[in-house]
Amino acid sequence: MSEQTSPATAISKPIPSITPDLAEFFAGARRGELMVQKCQGCGVLRFPAHETCANCLDGQAKWVPVSGRGTIYSFNIMHQVYHPGFAGEVPYAVVVVQLDEGVKFISNLVGIKPHDIRCGMPVEVIFEKVSEEITLPKFRPRAGN
Amino acid sequence: MSLRGKCAIAGLGQTRMGKNFDHPNAMGFAVEAVKLALDDAGLTRDDLDGLLVNPGITWSENQMASFSLQQALGLRNLRLSAMMNLGGATGAAMIMHAVQAIASGMANTVACVFADAPLRPPSPRKNGGGSAAAYGFARGLNAAYGLFGVNAQYAFVARRHMHLYGTTSDHLGAIAVAQRKWANMNPAAQFCDTPMTLDDYHESRWVVEPFHLYDCCLVSNGGLAVIVTSSDRAKDLKKPPVYILGMGQGHPGGDPMDTLVSGAPIAKETAFAMAGVELSDIQLAELYDCYTFTVLVTLEDYGFCPKGEGGPFVADGKTAPGGSLPVNTGGGQLSSFYMWGMTPVAEAVAQVRGEAGTRQVPRHDVCLVSGNGGILSTHSTLVLSTRI
Numbered sequence: 001m002s003e004q005t006s007p008a009t010a011i012s013k014p015i016p017s018i019t020p021d022l023a024e025f026f027a028g029a030r031r032g033e034l035m036v037q038k039c040q041g042c043g044v045l046r047f048p049a050h051e052t053c054a055n056c057l058d059g060q061a062k063w064v065p066v067s068g069r070g071t072i073y074s075f076n077i078m079h080q081v082y083h084p085g086f087a088g089e090v091p092y093a094v095v096v097v098q099l100d101e102g103v104k105f106i107s108n109l110v111g112i113k114p115h116d117i118r119c120g121m122p123v124e125v126i127f128e129k130v131s132e133e134i135t136l137p138k139f140r141p142r143a144g145n
Numbered sequence: 146m147s148l149r150g151k152c153a154i155a156g157l158g159q160t161r162m163g164k165n166f167d168h169p170n171a172m173g174f175a176v177e178a179v180k181l182a183l184d185d186a187g188l189t190r191d192d193l194d195g196l197l198v199n200p201g202i203t204w205s206e207n208q209m210a211s212f213s214l215q216q217a218l219g220l221r222n223l224r225l226s227a228m229m230n231l232g233g234a235t236g237a238a239m240i241m242h243a244v245q246a247i248a249s250g251m252a253n254t255v256a257c258v259f260a261d262a263p264l265r266p267p268s269p270r271k272n273g274g275g276s277a278a279a280y281g282f283a284r285g286l287n288a289a290y291g292l293f294g295v296n297a298q299y300a301f302v303a304r305r306h307m308h309l310y311g312t313t314s315d316h317l318g319a320i321a322v323a324q325r326k327w328a329n330m331n332p333a334a335q336f337c338d339t340p341m342t343l344d345d346y347h348e349s350r351w352v353v354e355p356f357h358l359y360d361c362c363l364v365s366n367g368g369l370a371v372i373v374t375s376s377d378r379a380k381d382l383k384k385p386p387v388y389i390l391g392m393g394q395g396h397p398g399g400d401p402m403d404t405l406v407s408g409a410p411i412a413k414e415t416a417f418a419m420a421g422v423e424l425s426d427i428q429l430a431e432l433y434d435c436y437t438f439t440v441l442v443t444l445e446d447y448g449f450c451p452k453g454e455g456g457p458f459v460a461d462g463k464t465a466p467g468g469s470l471p472v473n474t475g476g477g478q479l480s481s482f483y484m485w486g487m488t489p490v491a492e493a494v495a496q497v498r499g500e501a502g503t504r505q506v507p508r509h510d511v512c513l514v515s516g517n518g519g520i521l522s523t524h525s526t527l528v529l530s531t532r533i
Contacts, residue, residue: 011280013289013291014280014283014284014288014289015289016284016285016286016288016289017284022286048286073305073402074301074302074304074305074308074402075301075304076297076300076301076304076353076354076355077351077353077354078291078292078293078297078353079350079351079352079353079354080293080294080296080352080353082283082291082293082294083280083283083288083291083293084280085283086291089291091351091354092291094290094291094292094297096301096402104400104402106286106287106290106292107290108290108291119304119305119308120308130289134289136286136289136290138290
């Protein structure tokens, strides 16, 4: 019996497609800007994108850049391989960043071992180009507060 | 009009649980569970005029599950039928709607049913791995960052609790160990014959930190049904009535990471006021336990200990057999079986009736039951009793 080569090993990490609601988000990421939605009714910032504002129910929003600075609000360390693109990375961390502007953003933290991550750690955004169309905002530790 | 004690649980039907392939799908388990519940109550199909169904994962695509189950059971002329889904809060919530329907005269005798069949019999392993198409579920930003599944989202909330309040893995492990001790006395539990120490807990593999394998609920095939009817009628039936003294729901909304509070405080307020009980009246608690962490938060949110002190509260074993507050006395979903909100309901019925065998707790007149769905998103509370 010949050795079976799993085609799964050839599968790379999933790359998000540019849905209409996230077009401006990804355009910003390509420029090196982290964008969130700003409600035109009450000014509250939000992410992920929503059609209406849960604070005031206004339907108008525009995309605005934020500082990309924040702190680690929470994090986990993934040990199971749900997708073969991550098979070589387990255990890896997924973090919840609370941006200085108050919005939470789920991402990865680079340049640190998963078990060295702590809640409250100051971080800043970086941009990782994963395809011609898609650049992903990720974060790295930064000094001080 | 108070609904306190107006209705009772008169029948409990519980199939075999776990790696159980008695039926090919959830419908089969649902039918068996209803038959068992009717037998338990001393009733027949003709007595049922209401059917409420909480479909599990493998049944949820059936958008009219209560009608499908009605047809499978050959039930005629129902006066109440609904499929409900509040996640893990549904079990107790179905019972609430049954009580409301009975008290208002809409129905007389209602079956509340959960069934699921996510496990498949072992089959020859297929050659080769998956194709890219098999991973079509991995869409969007979360997938790009490697965030998959509910375990991972719940882990964020647990981590936050650990950060703010100093909750530790030992604390979570104490809950897992206590419930395993209960399960070791429950013949229906998937882990009945498998003891576990705190060391075993720590040595179990990580699923997603801070959750070990034994912080997470089981996966089970099976079905559970209860029969709800008026208390007057229940008194004449085969088994001692389990009176429904109080009931309530609480769905806080917002981000549970910010509050670390479930819907329990809201649901408790309604349920305890209706029942006329205080926390000190509660003799045992069957609390929803998709994770150890959920039990810890729920204990805090009912006020058994202050917010943030759930860890030290459970650390000394007071929820374990012989402790001052028996919790999840059948082993819960961590160690007995995963039937969503019906797992705590079923154990409560067994305990209040005094039918829990070697794990029977001595004081079982007033039992608290909680259900919890989503990520601390939906909550339901029942207060059950041997007497009105």
